[in-house]
Amino acid sequence: MTGIQYLACLWTLFITQTGFVCSDIQFLERTEGESVVLPCVIEQRNPSPFGVYLKRSWLDPREVLFKYTNSNVSVGKADDKSRISGGGDPSTHSLNVTISQLSASDTDRYYCEFLVTNPTSTDDRIPGKTEFFLLVNADAAGSVDIGLVETCSGGSAVLPCLPPHGDALAVEGVSLKRQRGRAPVEVLYHSKRHHGSSAPSSSSSSQFPVERVQLSSAPGPRGITYNLTLQQLQPDDSALYSCQLLLRGGTDTSSSLGRHVFFVSVQGGHCECSSYSTLLYALSSAVVVLLLLLLLGFVMICKGKARRSVKSLPQAPIYEEMTVVQPASRKLQPQHLEEMGSEYTNCHVKKFCPENHYESPSGALCPRADSQT
Incomplete structure (x- = not known):
């Protein structure tokens, strides 16, 4: 407690x-x-x-x-x-x-x-x-869907890369734009171009070091989905980000963020919001668990008391039962002795004899009270 x-x-x-x-x-x-x-x-x-x-x-x-x-x-x-x-x-x-x-x-x-x-x-x-x-x-070109990605200093953020229009049938590259001021700035660009039968050439540029950027793909319900992971983020990296896929035959001259934008918030030092939430959840869980244990212990104590009370119900003592039974036995005992005496004592026991005469085993009759006198 x-x-x-x-x-x-x-x-x-x-x-x-x-x-x-x-x-x-x-x-x-x-x-x-x-x-x-x-x-x-x-x-x-x-x-x-x-x-x-x-x-x-x-x-x-x-x-x-x-x-x-x-x-x-x-x-x-x-x-x-x-x-x-x-x-x-x-x-x-x-x-x-x-x-x-x-x-x-x-x-x-x-x-x-x-x-x-x-x-x-x-x-x-x-x-x-x-x-x-x-x-x-x-x-007022159009509404923008904004999502929130929160991480700590040194953490990472995963951004989905979506095509500018329709499904990504022929992906040729990826572009990542960031906005901190009035206009977006392209911070990552990677594209593969095909020129006839010659070998494909590629061009890329990035304001992020190579080890901090990772592009991955995986099959999804609407085809292949692409995700861009930004690693080792710092508070200065907090900004609006938009990752767009470059399609084959399409133009990549757009300077806007796109319809799907993510606000990446990088907190310096410890993630106060997350850490406090975790602490609150931990304290709440501990209190709930302890209250449940207390309730369970209270129920077990109540059940134990109930069982002991059932076992300790007052029962009639043996001597009281014998006291109750004894009067009946006492009522029966004189009659039994009377019968025994009439058979074996030949009326030598002083007792009251009724008017009717009973024959003893020896054939003698029990004398009347007036004849004895």
Whole structure:
């Protein structure tokens, strides 16, 4: 029981004191000139937050906005005051931040951070329930499917390579584009060209070392699928990536990322989100297992007590049973002795004789009481 209480207290203390929540990420795509609303929300808590930040954490890490409860919004850059506003109040555990007149430079990863008073130490910083990845395109050519790939420093990321149009019937090469600023940049290119009957020639270029790039293929439900693995990634490699297959006879002059884009987020040092999640899951699993063991032990104890109570039910003692049986035996014993005496004692035993005379085995009659007198 002590171990269970200790783990439960440790788990609760970890959640409440650190305030760390591995938040979800929401992808938002907009076109230049449009607007976007970023809702900052946390769970209800006591005491309520007294302030909230909106921050950028990728291309241009900085504070975008701050709002103190019952006060006006403070914007980080003077040029953004006319296009950034906030509705709501931190004390209500929510704040909606609106960014209008978007430009490609607004592409970044955003997150909210609430400030909560802690009487015993510095103020707690509680991240919002959701992070936002905002992609602002220069034109409205078409929607983009964005996926998230998170890894640690020195880790790897697997990106599926898809053809620009239709199925990949005749794959000739692969191209990997990356976008960190306004325009994508091709960081990997490998293609094989056939010139008539001559031997095929190949051309390739890459900003990644050869040992950090690996292309693999495998049969899938829609034919052969291709995956590109980027290895030994560093925080500077965080960016938007799009891997495209080069088809035979097609052109590879496109400068866009394509319809399928992946945001590769490389965290420096330890993967805090993953490690904290693993720790939370481990603590939760330990508490659940120990509670189950405690419940099982409680059930076994109850069953043991029930069995002992059944075995220890009060039974009538032997002497009480004999006491109950003795009166009947005592009632029968005089009659039995009477019969025995009438047969063998020839009425020498002093006893009351009824009026009827019984014949003894010797033939003598039992004398009347008046004749004896």
